[in-house]
Amino acid sequence: MSELLDAVRAGDHESVPGLVKPLTPADRKAALAELKALRSEVRGWHWDRWRERSRVQRALLVAGAGCLTGAAAAAAWIGARDLRNGDRAPWGLADLLADRDPAWLGEVARRLAERSSTAEDDFSLIRELSERAGTPLPDTDAVVRGWADTVGDRERSLLGGLRKDPHVTAFVPRLFELAELPNGISWRTDAQDPDHWPSLLAVLAEEGVVERDMLVDACVARLLRGGRPRELVFFLNVARRLGLSPAEETAHTADWIGMAADGPSAVAGYAHGVLARIAADGALPVRSLADMTGSVLFRPEKKLVRAQLVLVGKVLRSDRGAADELLPVLADAAFGHQDTDVQERALKLVARCLADVGEESRQAVAASAALLSPVHRARAVELFGEQPAAGAGLVSYEEILPPVPLPVRLAPAPSTVAEVVEEVVVLSGGRDGDTVSFERTLDGLVRLAYQDTAALTAALRDALADRWWFKGETRIGSDSWFVRAADVGLVAAALLEKVSARTLTIVKSRWTANGKWCAHEALDGVLNARLREVASLIRTRPLPFLLATPTWESGTLDPDVLVERLREYQRLCATPAPVDFAQALLRVRRGGRPETARAAAALGTPEARRLADWLSGEGTPVPALVRDDSEEAVGSAAGGEGLVPRARRLLAGTRERRVVEKDFPREFHWLGRSDVEVARYCYHWSGGRNTNWPAVLPENSEVLAHWLLPGVEGCAADGQRGGTWCLPVLAEIAELPGPGPSLHLALAYGLGARHPGDRLAAVDGLLILAARGGLEGKLLGERLGALVDQDSVKLNRLTDSLRTAAESGAAGTVWSVIRPALPALLAPGTKRTGLGEILAVAADCVERCGAAGEAPAGLAALAARGGGSRVTAQAARLLAALGQQNDHSTPKTVKTSLN
Template sequence: MTLVQLAEAGDVGGVLRELGTLALDERAAQAEALEARRAPMRAGWHQLPQEERAAQLAAELGCRIDPVAAADWILRPENGGDLLFLPLGGAWMLDVVNLHPVAWRAELAARIADRSTPGQTVRSDLVEHLVHDTGCPVPTSDGFIQSWLRWRDNTWEHPAHLRGGPRPGATMLERLRTDDLTPTLLPLALERPGVYLGAEAFHYLLPSEGRSYVRENTMLGVCMSLAEEGLVDRAALIRRVLTDLADSESWGWNSAALLTELALTPTEHASLSRERVALAAPLLARLLHDGTRAETAPPLAYLRALALTPAENALLLRDHVALLDLSSPVASYAQEVLIGLDEAGLLEPDVFTEACERVLLRPEKKLVRAQLTRLDRAARNEPARAVRTVLDAATALGHRDVDIQERALDVIARHLKAAGDSVLPQLRTAAAQISPGLMDRAADLFGTDADPRTDQLTGQYAEVLPSLRVPRPVPGPIETAAEVAQELAAVVANDQDTVTFERVLDGLVRHAHLDRDALAQALKPVMRKEPREVIDFTQSDVYDVAGALRGDEPRRNAFTARAGRHTSSPAGELLRARLAEAIAIIETDAQPFLLSVPTDATGALDAAVLVRRLAELDGLGITPAPVDLAQALLRVTPTTDESVLGTAGQLGSDAGRRLTQWLHEGGLPHRDSRHAGWPDSRSGKHPTEWLSHESPEPASGPVLLPAAATLIEPHENVLHNPMAPFWLAQLPHHRELVLARDYFGYRESSRGWARALPFAAESGGPAGFALHLALANTLAYDRQDERDWAVDALLVLAARGQLDTGLLGRQLAEMLRGRWIETNRVTASLRTAAETGAYATVWSVLTTVLPHLLRDPAVRGTGPLLALGVDCASRCAAKGEIPEVTTAAGRTGSSQVVKNARLLRKVLT
């Protein structure tokens, strides 16, 4: 039988016997026929019986009579390249190879090893078998070494018919200890950059159980263990680790953990100085781009693991100085380095002064205190530095925190005598920025009278608040179809602009009535940019109204498709109803314009304008669309103007009579959102439970459609999108209702909602409990931009005479005592407000907050709030005892609370 026939029969033994009887040229002659047989079988190769596959492969290999051709065939993945999955265990492969003489087999081993490359899944134990069997040299190619390491790194079962292969052992460390190839190949692996050793597992070195695993089962960890046992040259291992780190783009945890585990000795540190500095340079360059705490933590950990000496850090001096201006963790690291350089005598005086100028006015008090401590210690150790010390410390007299100013005065006082009188003029200049509460002490130290600003503050203080904004009228209707298209594009790009949205929605209705075809053509270019996908309904959904007008295929996430799919906000439901109704108006040409377009940017609609619009529709015999009318009623500004009321009374339509009744009754009544008995009745409850939700039904009964009625009813929110300004613009005279229901719609803090607060401050209706609670809560948000929006809202309310500082102060006090918010964030927000010039406003809030926080036990973080009180009370010339402050000031000790209470007591007397 031929080899092809034996392969078809799955007779492996027959194939081997036949190969043994054939001459080399006779074997080679059958190779082409065997290849032709397998070609159509490749698609279903693994579904064939193992015997048939083994016979076919054995016959093919036997026909490769040249060791180079045999190596090529074995390295093909579908043949023998992955020996793990060879049919019948692959024992037949050795039987075929053993038909050749020793020299041929030795050549085959060399060819396979030379052709192997790192990453290729060649089973090295085949080569090892041939090495043991023939006595040929051990191959040293990168590919063979990598494959050898790979097999020591797993617990695959080793075929009994192969000599060599992994030694027994539960861990990689145990297997390499007993491997007779380890002394030859492992040192080569360390010297060959092409052989991958890997460092990923070192990310998990921190847990104690992870360290043991890494040291016994990862290549670098095993090398460290073997180096400790003297089986690997530690110097070679260190060179390899540093080479890999230099070639890596990793900035962080793995590299830091690897260096920590490597634990360089002082001698090794010194000998590798150049390499470690080279590793540090790109890390500092990365940190100069700054980033979030999560982004900067890995390179910082890496730098600390490198443990550069002061002399080594001096080579990168300017980079470290530049880092002082960046985020707190980055600046803290740079400060540590520069202080170390100063202690080592490697920092020039002018560079240290520059560092003080960069650090001493930063808001992070920990950094400032560390810098002042270094100044103090340096002058104690070297009295000759006293002059520079007091002048550098004087920079902190301009810090916004009075506690820092006091610390700076302490440092200056300790070293002023050694510095001499020559520094006094500069110190007096610096003290011009100091808090009024510390002016007397500064005057005593620097030999001057109290700062004349004190008299100016007490006699001429004037509160600085934002200018009151006049009503911001909404421009008239959009005049052309092209302008409608332009404004539509603006709404799609920014769905927060209420005025633009209202004008666009009205413009679509108006210009569809005038010339729908022309409008459809004008809209074509802007329809290419679809709105971003959202869950709730937003103003950008007006895009779908334009699409329906044009007859376009609805987009996948059109507002009509989202209806009912998710729980939406009450404001979103009314918006959805308005958009759907606008499409119906356009389709039927039922109405030439919309009634509900506001006349003010807050969403308010002037009563006289609404009466005129409704009179125009009455004159055309048109009944206004019901949702449009409902929104108009919710927006109309109450009026007592008899001429407006009289004109409305002359309207004969049902809509006219409804408007007249609405105006006479004053629209929706206002409801207080505060729970009766607050705060005692709500003590210990989450601030969202301090609010009362009551539906303000009109006196004469419901007159609104369901979508509008939902807008004023209590609602259990599961809101997906942050509050948008249009929510308030739908009820421009009832911001309390909107905030009580929606700003605190659920317990979790809502990211992005703070953006609506300034809009709420400019809106209409009483500024009640809910608005102040939203303000108090947002003043303590962790993000600076959100706190800034709250500060803007606070100042607008103060300027309009609508800020109840007592109410706001009590809400803040209750939340702080209940630990619902953090004191440091409230302090930062109130300080920001005060520094705009609103010192009296902030002081008025503090007079309510501080007594509650000073009750025993005092709330943590009250000290900085007292310091702010010192500044505010001094600047607005506030007087009058606060008993709780007096009590705190009379306590013994030198805590921040006691010291600042004493300062405040002094200012108030």
């Protein structure tokens, strides 16, 4: 037994089976107690022993499985997360257990198969145990995935493995029921690949190894269920490789209709093609086609919508009696479609077949004509023989914008030890905290450390015992990422004496010695400096509370509240921390508060006098906070960065810089520097975002927009994700009236982002800024026109964003943006893909809000070109719409429009 324990401690898992087999039941029981004790010991090892721990845990897994006598206990031991580290079960484990009762082996296999976290990796072990037990192989989802990944391992080819595998008839149907396909199946999309699963399944069906009817039914059911696009490609390929017969396709007509109506785009397109073949054979009931038409015409895919109109037209040509049932449905769905081309096609189809319908159907179609765009109403009057009633199809327009965001007061800091510890555990566990949770937790931690250090320390010691930095006896060194990251856990670690004040001082000196920063590193530096300052003071000179804790969730600090905090500091004879006070200054609004400035000056402390000067506008100038409205700030920049502005020299000379360096801590000296980089390829953009950045300078949204602009541009130019997160935040805190060009330029890039989620964030920012009265439509429109002209923003993405904003009820706002962009888009000699789409959005906005006025330059010439192109048609539509007058109201927010 001692040899076994020595081998386990040495991590020699290959020798363990030979040492376990000779042991008697009593020896195994005694060894098991030692193994459990060693397992508990290994859990507490410091993180820097991870290699040794991994080897020992692997040996522990084999030894414990061999010593345990209960099936449940053995399965739990083999599948334990702390013994696996994401690895497969060691080879030879089945041989070690081979002398056990077959029923015991089967029970272990069943229990391992039910462990979804490890069963896929343990498939080989489960299969061996099941074979030795003589029991069927369990068919859990994880086991099926493991089978699919290993089925061809024992043969020269995957097809040969499938032909000979005894589980193929039971497991192939289960593939169509899995929530997620194995990667080995879904990633193999090349039909020429010898391991292309759809092709192999078709071969197996031809050879009778699996039932064809089962494959067809399972494939149709799986396509109807939907799923991730990559997986649906697999099932579509199965259907194509099977080559469904007309009878098989017709038997699933209802399923195809469901896919065409609600399925993902690729599935809907395939299903529509099947339905077109069924209809061509005369096997598609008219009622089914009518139901399908009402659903498909509401889909966003233009190709699918037009294909449906073609299908309806073919059916009406061959069966004129179907017009009574089809035309009312067609008119109801197509006459109100956002695409006027679809309206036009539907109107022509109705005109061709209107004579074949009865009076009731004719009246229904005529009623739907009120939904047509104004450009088609004249044709509708000719078709139905009477002028629609005055105002038909025209409704009183009301601009709907989101509610103006109101300041939300930051909730008080948690006041009990239990509340503070809970928040610290959450924020130090890897979860990204927002400004609210970060500031409340930090302030609560500081307050309780001042009031009852002993109770707080004891509670944190118990709650954070599992943290890597808490284990072991060594302290965290200055080279650790932990002391350079904005993590509240750093303060807790300092309180628990796991990081020394000297380490924090070394890290501070290294950072401030750096001669050049990007803007994002500088913003991170402020957050980190606050945490390091609190951590270094929390044991030696704890602060009663933090001065810089915001009053509002946006990060802004009420100056009256700061004066009261300074008064309380004075009463407690407490000295403000330099970084904390500097951050507080940057969070208060300057100017316009003479009473507050006088109250601050009356306190007489150095910090209070600085606050008084700051509020009166006579304090230290911080050049980087000065707004720059010049065209040069958003003009073209060298180096291929498009319109992204480079860092500008905002200092008049070295004298002013010395003033900044004199009055602010070193962590803030970058505010007075001209070499803070604003670069599109800054390394921060490959690592995400920090939602606490806006709270560093909540009263300077234009400067923040200037610094965060490269991340937004990356979403448009490079297809990056997540860079537009800041736009709604910046729009909400933007200074009024009229934010500067950087925020508008950021919005322009965001509206042209590649990914829909990023464009949606930009739309939110646009609407919030408009609701607050800070949107300059001319400025934004001109920026959009310039970006499209430089090919920095794709017109189709921009169109999608503006259409989304218009459909939310802000047609007037969207038109105010599109109107100044059109001269650049319509410039002579330019040919732009997607121009017809944005003209359609513009025409729709004008028709809704009734904005009459002079047509943009080049629009009339474009409309007069003639021909049947979409660009020409939409130009003519917009030109006509600009000459009409609608009843419309002034913009209102959602809140006011509902009252």
